Amino acid sequence: MTATTAPPHTRPPLLTRVLHDDRMVRRLAGITLVNTLGNGLSMTLAVLFFTRVLGFGAAQVGLALTAAGLCGVLAGVPAGRLADRYGAKPVLLTLVAVQGVGTAAYATVHSFPVFLLLACLVTTVDRGSSAVRNAMYAEILPSDRRVEGRAYLRSVTNIGIGVGTCLAGLALQADTRTAYSVAILADAVTFLVVVVLFAVVLPAPARRSDLAAAGRREPNPALRNVPYLAVTALNGLLCLQFAMIEVGVPLWIVRETSAPRWMVSGGLLVNTVLVVLLQVRATRGTDRPDVAIRVCRRGGLLLTGSCAVLGLAHGLPAAAAALVLAAGIGLQALGEVLSQAGGWALSYDLAAEGHHGAYQGVFNTGQSAAMMLGPAVVAWLLVGHGLLGWTLLGALFAASGLAMGPTVRWAQRAGRSSVDV
Template identity: 40%
Template sequence: MRTDRTSDQALDDTVPKAAGRPRQSGLVTRGLLPERGPRRTLALATFISTIGSGLFMTGAALFFTRSVGLSVTQVGLGMGVAALVGLAAGVPAGRVADRYGPRETYLAIQCVQAVAMAALVLVRSFGMFVLVISLTQLASSAGAAARGPLTRGLAGADPTKYRSYLRAVANLAGACGAVMAGVVVQVDTRGAYVALVLANALSFLLCAAVVTRLPHLPPLGERDSASGSSPAGRWGVLKDRPYVVVTGLDSVLSLQGHVLVLALPLWIVGHSAAPQWLVGACAVVNTLIVVVFQVRASRGVVDNVSAGRVAVRSGVAFLLGMAAISIAAGVPRWLATIMIIIGVVVHTIGELWHTAASFELSFGLAPAHAQGQYSGLSATGAGLASSLAPSILGLFCITWGVPGWLALGGLFVLAGLAMPYAVRWAEQASTAAAKETTAPA
């Protein structure tokens, strides 16, 4: 195991604490709001930036096609290229965060994201579109890599629970942004779409302003040097084969996050008798479950071993949920509707488990002095899954139909079953490395 609760406390000691304990509000005692301080501030920054992202992602395709004048094919190609380009930023940005401090790195990246996003209103050609959207993706990947050690440094003794809370906040904010984007789509003018893009750019600046209120966290390399350990090399994370395998398995499981967004709408509309309004209803059901239950789902995930076990459960849930959804093909309207709703609920339960396991492993298997690098690799794996998801889900779920849904569910089961063995390998490698480091010369 790379880190333990002792090192968790050491990291938490970098966060200033109030001299006394103020009286907590009902929202705090019920877990709906963190205590006043850095954790609440980071939650506010997350909410602000994700509202902007939800606003933009919902209306981005229409902005580029109806306002800029690009074709659907050009938009899809350009965004695919940008997603792949963005993968290059993860590990380097994480290393910068380790070396210069996650707060300062994340703050700078938020400002870069604001500029890159605002530049989209100047796009008039396909070439310029690819260039600018690639810059936004590079900044987005870099931001995800820097946010990992920042969250870890502020989270305290239970980083998985806090990160689960941030995910619930992000889902709520994304839903709010999507509702706001619906108004823009109804207006359907150049001015409305430009306002949408600039609002997202403004959200990054507001997020940066909130981040300035966070305490400085010493660069992780400095903390590690103080403890007497040697810092990771320039590309140390890529030499950690067990962690790379864990990241690969987690990336396979991460494909599940696109099933309800990409495959399900096409399945409902083109392959079932279910009503089309079910597409929006399923999105609402998924969001509500995540917002209400994500933190609760993380309670049993307290170390790497428990995270591995939960990953197994998530794979089984994905198979059961996707099997239920596949049944909707060729059955009456009422039965198709029921099976899809059941499938979405079961799939979302698997999503809660996978997310909790992924959060714990991304922190627990990473050495304390290289949280940024390891967070960057995790973000790169998730980004790769996002890039490949349209092609993979299109092939399995739409082209192959019912057998494809079951086959993809089976792949999730296999990835989940393999996770505990990969985690055990990673912990054994970590123990061996620690013994070599402490052995007398």
């Protein structure tokens, strides 16, 4: 067939494979790419900006970031509740706008108390917006496409952060006050661009006024749903894997193996590439709770296997240690995409319709707690206890994955009972 006779709306094969077939997910992907490009800039440069440009000591920055992390853990529940009351879109627009303004305000900070308050504010709206964003997906995506859509957006997230990190390298190479300041302000601009895109591109989801009114009167249903809280806790334990790959593995490579030091960045690169390639595929069938349970169980067991393999790198020659570490990192990536896919599916499936903000707020709080506490827990296990630490961490992943099945069935029985009543 010649180009002149081809169907007018046919995309090239490469674009067909890369671009999502759902128009709404494609719009969300574009917004996500802008947002995470800025995130990649700030993740790479923030600490250097705080210490070298703003002039705060490492201990002061550590204290501020720890306090901010705690505020972030506490933000998910009230933010999700607001999404149920007023709609996810307007709440999300407000939170992202505040985050953009707060990020830009870093450039004007001269005193530590102001820096501390600003860090707490920015982290609070960041974690709150994450919960609201996940609730928004439940409002604007069909129920059978939510998890697959989130997986696609997570792949885009990794790409955006990777590009942002590469751009941050330009500021690192320049190593000047101006370069760091421009990068932070560029991150702030991406938030404001995202606000405009959300406002213009996304429709305001239709909401039932009776559910919104009930949400203003009733206590938070997610906080009273004990089985859902248990599922959230198990998912939080599985989320310790992020601290494992970002903190535990680098410490292990440098302190306890003879592998080349470039394996630290190489391992993170392998993880990123595998997540981009496999995350969408890992969601297949997870719209069925029984499949989501199996996926979580397999993810937990793969993470356990990853811990066992990574621990074996201790004492090996450099080349052998590098191969063993690569295998362990590969297993971790497989466990990550599966456990995340299963967790997302269950977080939506077990939520009461009309209250996705409340439920996503609680679920996001579990993840935020794991991300705040994870680095300290993982570092203590691996630096203080070595192979025993890997064994304990692996056992924790296995127990969490295996316990997901009976806990989800408990949640399903509780949900049916509440409907019958």
